[in-house]
Amino acid sequence: MGTAAVLTGLGAHLPPRRVTNADLAERLDTSDEWIASRTGIRERRWADPGVSTGDLATEAGLRALKSAGLGDDARIDLVVLATTTPDHPCPATAPEVASRIGLVDAAAYDLAAVCSGFVYALEAASNAIRAGRAANALVIGAETYSTILDHTDRTTAVIFGDGAGAAVLRAGDDTEPGALTGFDLGSDGTRRDCITVPAGGSRQRAAGGEPAEADRYFQMRGKEVFTAAVAHMTASARAAAARAGWPLGTVAHVVGHQANLRILRAVGEQLGLDPGTVVSNLDRVGNTSAASIPLALADAAAAGRFAAGDRVLLTAFGGGFTWGAAALTWPDLAAVTTDERSPIR
Ligand code: ACO
Numbered sequence: 070m071g072t073a074a075v076l077t078g079l080g081a082h083l084p085p086r087r088v089t090n091a092d093l094a095e096r097l098d099t100s101d102e103w104i105a106s107r108t109g110i111r112e113r114r115w116a117d118p119g120v121s122t123g124d125l126a127t128e129a130g131l132r133a134l135k136s137a138g139l140g141d142d143a144r145i146d147l148v149v150l151a152t153t154t155p156d157h158p159c160p161a162t163a164p165e166v167a168s169r170i171g172l173v174d175a176a177a178y179d180l181a182a183v184c185s186g187f188v189y190a191l192e193a194a195s196n197a198i199r200a201g202r203a204a205n206a207l208v209i210g211a212e213t214y215s216t217i218l219d220h221t222d223r224t225t226a227v228i229f230g231d232g233a234g235a236a237v238l239r240a241g242d243d244t245e246p247g248a249l250t251g252f253d254l255g256s257d258g259t260r261r262d263c264i265t266v267p268a269g270g271s272r273q274r275a276a277g278g279e280p281a282e283a284d285r286y287f288q289m290r291g292k293e294v295f296t297a298a299v300a301h302m303t304a305s306a307r308a309a310a311a312r313a314g315w316p317l318g319t320v321a322h323v324v325g326h327q328a329n330l331r332i333l334r335a336v337g338e339q340l341g342l343d344p345g346t347v348v349s350n351l352d353r354v355g356n357t358s359a360a361s362i363p364l365a366l367a368d369a370a371a372a373g374r375f376a377a378g379d380r381v382l383l384t385a386f387g388g389g390f391t392w393g394a395a396a397l398t399w400p401d402l403a404a405v406t407t408d409e410r411s412p413i414r
Contacts, residue, residue: 073248074195075241078137079405081367082128083232084116097223104227109330113230113355115215123156126211127169129233136405137237141171146203148177149194151186151210151359154217155179183264184326184387186210186359188395192252198240209235210359217266219286230355234363246377247400251313253305254393263290264388298332298386303339305394306384313396317341319380326385327351327361370405377401
């Protein structure tokens with residue numbers, strides 16, 4: 070028996086504005102048939118102008134604390150916010166979110182690993198807990214990709230949605246339900262151009278010369294990303310399961326980064342798992358990047374799909390390239406608040 074970070078609460082929040090494939094087909098050369106058959110996405114949520122990543126993160130964080138049975142006087146030692154779309158280049162969004170939630174003096178920072186961000190953040194918080202530097206942590210994945218999309222580019226504008234999901238971790242032992250027992254992380258910076266917003270950082274500066282219009286927005290080489298996503302999500306999931314000492318046949322659910330239903334199915338197949346183990350909610354939320362795994366977990370929990378003690382493999386892939394996976398024994402969670410309950414496929 071050893072110390073482990075244990076999941077004790079989950080929360081999710083989606084902005085209310087629903088954008089269907091048909092809505093997009095009204096102004097882009099695309100169709101519900103193309104989007105649904107190539108990606109599995111049928112609708113996504115986009116934040117209204119003025120609503121930020123921090124706004125969504127705050128709501129999801131509050132819901133996660135409530136799900137963990139923590140009230141207004143909650144003390145949390147560490148807040149890690151995984152995001153690609155922070156409220157500002159400076160400062161980080163996490164300290165403001167922590168303050169808005171009422172978490173006084175918590176260590177708080179943003180973590181940028183694009184779509185792998187939530188798994189990276191879980192690993193960072195888990196390490197802090199296992200090292201005895203934090204008794205508990207709030208891990209949030211939140212994004213407003215609608216603010217960085219080129220809304221005239223059909224190859225990316227139809228894929229991404231906004232949202233936030235959050236998890237509360239506390240110190241516990243590695244044999245109890247909720248324990249995070251195996252992680253695997255990796256990256257390959259030689260493939261950085263496959264997923265990028267080229268301008269606005271120190272390489273192509275926001276001030277001192279106008280960047281090309283397209284360089285201000287998110288760009289993705291979808292086909293190359295697809296192949297790499299399947300390979301790395303599969304390999305990383307295998308590595309995390311091996312570190313946890315789990316034979317793959319004992320895994321009850323695979324919660325992958327919700328990028329594309331075809332990717333999720335391929336990962337399940339390559340792991341040799343039954344199609345029923347693959348969890349997906351992207352039909353109604355799209356690809357929400359760092360928010361996608363906690364949103365899928367919260368949806369599945371709210372729908373009662375998981376039982377305490379079930380072995381759940383999380384696996385993600387994103388810009389960088391980055392990838393990561395985690396082995397989670399499902400906890401005995403009380404209520405999980407999402408905006409709506411939906412049947413999980
Ligand atoms: N509507 C209609 N046609 C379209 C659309 C659209 N929205 N988008 C592209 N097309 C066309 C293309 O122009 C192309 O036409 P052509 O054959 O005449 O050239 C054709 O459809 C096929 O395009 P592909 O890019 O080959 O389509 P593909 O089947 O690869 O699907 C997709 C594209 C959905 C983006 C897929 O490649 C994918 O899911 N990639 C992985 C994304 C991913 O995993 N991301 C994870 C990380 S994301 C992150 O980290 C932020």
